[in-house]
């Protein structure tokens with residue numbers, strides 16, 4: 025275990041170069057990144073990721089990958105919530121499109137239904153008008169006939 029990071033508190037400004045977003049898996053040098061625990065008085069028991077090569081050689085002031093575990097996990101959470109937000113937007117947009125299509129189909133169905141009903145009513149009305157016309161004509165004829173008879 026190492027005590028190298030006794031003076032760094034939180035943001036590792038000296039090691040900001042080559043900073044990895046999220047949990048580092050591998051150092052730029054090709055070595056795996058290991059998880060260790062700080063024994064410093066500034067950060068007692070705080071876990072950190074460090075390049076296995078740098079940890080083995082106990083290098084200080086190197087550029088090998090180093091990152092606090094809590095910061096790495098926070099990065100991961102932020103990245104995940106960003107991705108979830110984007111997915112949510114995509115889903116909402118797709119759902120909106122689906123609902124718009126359904127609404128258009130329903131609208132078309134209603135329109136055709138209303139048109140069919142209107143045609144029925146119109147043809148019924150035409151029939152009624154024809155019947156009434158026939159009655160009027162018959163009435164007139166009977167009047168004419170009756171007036172001639174009398």
Ligand SMILES: [Zn+2]
Pocket residue numbers: 051052053054055075076077078088089
């Ligand atoms: Zn390294």
